[in-house]
Amino acid sequence: MGIDLTLGLATGIAFGFLLQKGRVLRFGKQVGAMLFKDMTIFKFMLSAIVVGMFGILILADQGIITQSHKAMNVGALVVGGSLFGIGWAVMGFCPGTAVGAIGEGRWHAAFGIIGMVIGAAIYAQFYPFLKSTVLSWADFGKISLPQVFGVSPWVVAIGFTVITAVMFRLFEKKGL
Amino acid sequence: MEQKESKGWSPYLAGALVGVLAIISVYLTTVLLGKSMYLGASTTFVRAAGMLIGSLDPTYVADNTYYVKEKVIIDWQFMMIIGIFIGAFIASKMDGSFKLESVPPEWEARFGGSVTKRAIAAILGGIVMMIGARMADGCPSGHGLSGMMQMSVSSYVALAFFFGVGALVANIIYRKK
Numbered sequence: 280m281g282i283d284l285t286l287g288l289a290t291g292i293a294f295g296f297l298l299q300k301g302r303v304l305r306f307g308k309q310v311g312a313m314l315f316k317d318m319t320i321f322k323f324m325l326s327a328i329v330v331g332m333f334g335i336l337i338l339a340d341q342g343i344i345t346q347s348h349k350a351m352n353v354g355a356l357v358v359g360g361s362l363f364g365i366g367w368a369v370m371g372f373c374p375g376t377a378v379g380a381i382g383e384g385r386w387h388a389a390f391g392i393i394g395m396v397i398g399a400a401i402y403a404q405f406y407p408f409l410k411s412t413v414l415s416w417a418d419f420g421k422i423s424l425p426q427v428f429g430v431s432p433w434v435v436a437i438g439f440t441v442i443t444a445v446m447f448r449l450f451e452k453k454g455l
Numbered sequence: 456m457e458q459k460e461s462k463g464w465s466p467y468l469a470g471a472l473v474g475v476l477a478i479i480s481v482y483l484t485t486v487l488l489g490k491s492m493y494l495g496a497s498t499t500f501v502r503a504a505g506m507l508i509g510s511l512d513p514t515y516v517a518d519n520t521y522y523v524k525e526k527v528i529i530d531w532q533f534m535m536i537i538g539i540f541i542g543a544f545i546a547s548k549m550d551g552s553f554k555l556e557s558v559p560p561e562w563e564a565r566f567g568g569s570v571t572k573r574a575i576a577a578i579l580g581g582i583v584m585m586i587g588a589r590m591a592d593g594c595p596s597g598h599g600l601s602g603m604m605q606m607s608v609s610s611y612v613a614l615a616f617f618f619g620v621g622a623l624v625a626n627i628i629y630r631k632k
Binding site for chain 2: 282283284285286287288289290291292293294295296297298299300301302303304305306307310311312313314315319320322323324325326327328329330331332334335338343344345346347348349350351352355356357358359360361362363364365366367368369370371373374375376377378379380381382383384385386387388390391392393394395396397398399400401402403404406407409413414419421422423424425426427432435436439447
């Protein structure tokens, strides 16, 4: 196995371990957040984002890594994002957590995985059509928040951290 | 008597460690592979679909623009997805939270214990979700974690739709009247 595959596997094992320890690989946690009853997945995700944001900012600032933004394609994000939301609510897992859920014995997540593979095949079949329709409506390209607001990325990072801290306080106060 | 399940780690701690993992991962992939790689999951399902269909009809996959664009190979991310399964298995076996479950308990409370019913819903949900993920070019890992960490505008919009529409639909289907 090459270095890229070994690195991927090792990263995944650590990722899966932490997802399981954070107890986010559960149908009840994911649907619980959508029903505003249990904010575990938000606590987990926002903590990861805040920590990762500063680390990536420092590494990118030093020119060590390159950033990789996805395009701000309005049709793709509105239509695709909405379809994702519908499917997520019904299935109760997102793609990565479905795989982890099977790892902790919740084998019913395999049904969702079968569906996702079929969904990927359907998307590939209709990709040329989508490319000339939904995906071509309005594409603002690979833009970042600091660019849009015209501020330093450090300002965005600190602002994001403050908002996250306020949200965490609210979750704890309401016992979510 | 049934043993009480251990509660795991604080989601703040486990999440923060995922942030550390994301930093280490992007650093190591840049240094060792020459390309900065970010955590993500949904492209792997395209590759899996391409492999399955390709085993039946290789020319279909070779001629399809999307499979050509995404490349049907076992790559870094594909192995990461396999790793997620292994990591979750190890963690759950270590603290005794591993549990074979055929229907999610919260689903059962609303729709009953039928595995068939759950399977049909989950398969349909998975289909719709993956079409959406590929269209939006990411999932809660690629957009939610990696994109939001990098302050990509698209990722904040994506998450707003993922979760906003998800919350709307969940409240329609799971709320008891």
